[in-house]
Amino acid sequence: MHDICNHDAYFVQKCDATGTLGLLPEQKLTAVIRMLAYGASADQVDEVARMGKSTTLEALVRFCDAVETLYTRDYLRRPTPRDLQRLLQKAEARGFPGMVGSIDCMHWQWKNCPTAWQGDYGNRKGQKSIILEAVAGFNTWVWHAFFGVPGSQNDLNVLGQSPVFNDVLRGQGPNITYEVNNTVYQTGYYLADGIYPRWTTFVKSIPNPRSQKEKLFATYQEKYRKDVERCFGILQARWLIIRGAARMFDEEVFY
Known part of the structure; x- marks a missing residue:
């Protein structure tokens, strides 16, 4: 989680225009891992992560890109x-x-x-x-x-x-x-x-x-x-x- 947050600021928790804190990195990574590990759709992880479908799908794409960029040199x-x-x-x-x-x-x-x-x-x-x-x-x-x-x-x-x-x-x-x-x-x-x-x-x-x-x-x-x-x-x-x-x-x- 720390590696990915340092690589892509999208996963870091930030405030929106009204000053409200956004999603935690744990929420985004949990949704992504559940989709990858269980083959779940974006709608199925909504109850666990409390994230919208578009946000979940964007997190999935960014997570896969980050893992490929960070770890391909070591693991593939x-x-x-x-x-x-x-x-x-x-x-x-x-x-x-x-x-x-x-x-x-x-x-x-x-x-x-x-x-x-x-x-x-x-x-x-x-x-x-x-x-x-x-x-x-x-x-x-x-x-x-x-x-x-x-x-x-x-x-x-x-x-x-x-x-x-x-x-x-x-x-x-x-x-x-x-x-x-x-x-x-x-x-x-x-x-x-x-x-x-x-x-x-x-x-x-x-x-x-x-x-x-x-x-x-x-x-x-x-x-x-x-x-x-x-x-x-x-x-x-x-x-x-x-x-x-x-x-x-x-x-x-x-x-």
Whole structure:
């Protein structure tokens, strides 16, 4: 609250033209958090926060802008060398040296998708959705997020548009060195499911493991790949606005 009030004076309590004190920052932030966490509309939080609909919606937009401005640099970024070392140490302890994280996509259902866009945003189940591609670590820290792709596409189409490997293609990828079976590798990788291509940057499970060694590998790969699935689950459980309608959708902001 203090960070946001220092960033945007809109949340600071002020007097109006008649000298009457306005809304407290706690009121505005409570209304915003309830909308984000419970998927409530502006009218539903009126009884709790005693705020008008237009004020609540403006507070929501300003809150999201402030959070993005203040915390994107810390919480939605590429791993620093120190972060990368911590991720690699944890991955090696789990039996996957050189693993940076898990990658996958989540379909965000768009309940009130405009009629003109429903052809582009219809997924294979007939629902309207937008896709979020993310790379998450063992502690559900999101190191990469690519959002806004129409729902008619699958993980491969999203990967073709995603900037996740732009640094690698420019030769600016992190220097990762590890050894497996007396062979030295210098490319980090992500755990992925079967739809992803057979690239050196993806380690997938074995579809039909037969030997005990293959079964053991498949078990561990599928277990640790659930890091990103767990991240999606927490995101949907804690912030129910994702499951509801795309409120405050604005074409200019979206693009």
